[in-house]
Amino acid sequence: MAHRSGSAKLGLLLGVGILCLLAITKPILATEYTVGDAAGWSFNVENWPNGKSFKAGDVLAFNYDKAQHNVAVVSKEGYHSCKASSGSKVYKSGHDQITLVKGQSYYICTFPGHCDRGMKIAINAT
Numbered sequence: 001m002a003h004r005s006g007s008a009k010l011g012l013l014l015g016v017g018i019l020c021l022l023a024i025t026k027p028i029l030a031t032e033y034t035v036g037d038a039a040g041w042s043f044n045v046e047n048w049p050n051g052k053s054f055k056a057g058d059v060l061a062f063n064y065d066k067a068q069h070n071v072a073v074v075s076k077e078g079y080h081s082c083k084a085s086s087g088s089k090v091y092k093s094g095h096d097q098i099t100l101v102k103g104q105s106y107y108i109c110t111f112p113g114h115c116d117r118g119m120k121i122a123i124n125a126t
């Protein structure tokens, strides 16, 4: 009996230890999000970020046909007006990974009419 309760205590200790380890390592591990999930970076992706909680360091993976689309980093105004400024960083590889920084980030596709068809996202990373 004494032996059994001893190993139960050891098991509990081990369990608590593992939980502590998870609690410590979890914030370090960044989450990678595939923008638009299976559909990828595409029309009407605008609402995809809804309900997700992004953290600084998380990675957004933009998958798309590079002949048809691109990803421009824009300001809030650029997001709402669907216009990238001349200084905007534009990703165009078709498989772009962008690491989020704390705060608001805005991305649009600059191909004519695409942003107006919902090819835009606003992200808030904490």
Ligand SMILES: [Cu+2]
Pocket (backbone or CB within 6 Å): 068, 069, 070, 109, 110, 111, 114, 115, 119
């Ligand atoms: Cu596009």
